[in-house]
Amino acid sequence: MCATVDRSVWYRQGVIAKTSERPESPARRRILDTAAALFYAEGVHAVGIDRIIAEAAVAKATFYHHFPAKDELVRAYLEREFERQRGALEAVRAASGGPREALLAIFDALAANGAAAGFRGCPFTNAAAEYPDPAHPVRRTIAAYRDWNRGLFQELCAGAGDPAPGRTAVLLMMIRDGIVVGSDLDDPGSLGPVVRDAVNRVLSGGETPGAG
Amino acid sequence: MCATVDRSVWYRQGVIAKTSERPESPARRRILDTAAALFYAEGVHAVGIDRIIAEAAVAKATFYHHFPAKDELVRAYLEREFERQRGALEAVRAASGGPREALLAIFDALAANGAAAGFRGCPFTNAAAEYPDPAHPVRRTIAAYRDWNRGLFQELCAGAGDPAPGRTAVLLMMIRDGIVVGSDLDDPGSLGPVVRDAVNRVLSGGETPGAG
DNA sequence: CATCGAGCAGACAGACCTGTCTACTCGCCT
DNA sequence: AGGCGAGTAGACAGGTCTGTCTGCTCGATG
Numbered sequence A, B: 001m002c003a004t005v006d007r008s009v010w011y012r013q014g015v016i017a018k019t020s021e022r023p024e025s026p027a028r029r030r031i032l033d034t035a036a037a038l039f040y041a042e043g044v045h046a047v048g049i050d051r052i053i054a055e056a057a058v059a060k061a062t063f064y065h066h067f068p069a070k071d072e073l074v075r076a077y078l079e080r081e082f083e084r085q086r087g088a089l090e091a092v093r094a095a096s097g098g099p100r101e102a103l104l105a106i107f108d109a110l111a112a113n114g115a116a117a118g119f120r121g122c123p124f125t126n127a128a129a130e131y132p133d134p135a136h137p138v139r140r141t142i143a144a145y146r147d148w149n150r151g152l153f154q155e156l157c158a159g160a161g162d163p164a165p166g167r168t169a170v171l172l173m174m175i176r177d178g179i180v181v182g183s184d185l186d187d188p189g190s191l192g193p194v195v196r197d198a199v200n201r202v203l204s205g206g207e208t209p210g211a212g
Numbered sequence C: 001c002a003t004c005g006a007g008c009a010g011a012c013a014g015a016c017c018t019g020t021c022t023a024c025t026c027g028c029c030t
Numbered sequence D: 001a002g003g004c005g006a007g008t009a010g011a012c013a014g015g016t017c018t019g020t021c022t023g024c025t026c027g028a029t030g
Helices: A008-012 A026-042 A049-055 A060-066 A070-095 A099-115 A123-130 A137-159 A165-185 A192-204 B008-012 B026-042 B049-055 B060-066 B070-095 B099-115 B123-130 B137-159 B165-185 B188-204
Strands: none
Touching: A026 A049, A026 A060, A026 A070, A026 A123, A049 A060, A070 A099, A070 A123, A070 A137, A099 A137, A099 A165, A099 A192, A123 A137, A123 A165, A123 B123, A123 B165, A137 A165, A137 B165, A165 A192, A165 B123, A165 B137, A165 B165, A165 B188, A192 B165, A192 B188, B026 B049, B026 B060, B026 B070, B026 B123, B049 B060, B070 B099, B070 B123, B070 B137, B099 B137, B099 B165, B099 B188, B123 B137, B123 B165, B137 B165, B165 B188
């Protein structure tokens, strides 16, 4: 209870408009930025609170003022990454001519992102490897992310005239997972051209699966 | 140096034939079995040595007699898993009528395995999430496993008459990763039928990718 | 001016981690 | 009989982990 931050004062002093997004103290932001970089690069269990507060230049009490426990920081890290990706993919969708073009652009971006320096796989699947319990809040966040992602694919497939958008979305999720895992563990360069063909083929061949 | 077990005595006393596989002491086997179950179910960093030796009913000195450090145990765990999978897939290949049937059988087995109770994703990708450094021995073992797996796919594709077996093998690896990730994090039941179609389509459509 | 909250600095507790070491038993081989 | 290696039991060191707590400064608000 007392761990929750009362932000009413922010509204009262007019720092932000009442209807806009939540205020974020500089300290909290620094904690989250540092944690995100470290968690992603080195893994969740491998990075301790002490290191985060040291690199974020924040007192320990300040950390525990903003986050009741480390797991909650992990959840916040994934939640913010969720929002970031949602924004990015929605931007791609808005910039594309249609659903089919949006899907192709998304997968191009996935492959390019995987080939970029510092890529270490998907933050969500990496975190899931360290949280075995599906009922854990961290895992629930991961599940929510994946549901959203599959839903977006399904929506775009339906918009592109796919007769079985649900099935195709599952298949696209498989390709997505293959890209992020392969970009991290194999040669990212070998994936690019294959991805293009694969997505093209999946979207074209969606009309009649045929085999039973 | 002194940490390595001198097995010459085993050969001398004829416990095993000189040309057959290495002998394995019961204690070492118990350690490895326990570690494999715990590492897979809960993650590598989350399981400590103390717990392994307790559940394996082994003294700490015995553990450090067989393994110089924890990382070496992790490597041995993955190495053994590598051998296990190699054996399993080679058996499937031998039992199949031809390369194409072998590939279909392998992916059926992957989907079935992912739907089984206790499935927690791929031991290799899960471990990779906890070992960021690609030069680490654990990561090298993971890379070796993936190279072997892709190589097997390529070989089978070539045998099935695929004109671009290298590319198709990369694509099959992506589907493989999609199966293990999706079976762990999403509903495993939704994957089964999609997998069959996907592999069928990949293998049939291999002749002319067409789209550019 | 008084108060209150944000943040800083750092000690501290208690648990857990890896890895080392001592001292002992047991069984096999020479 | 003697030696040696495998294994047991458990103390120990040194470090790290999370989370709590005390005491302080500073700035804004009433």
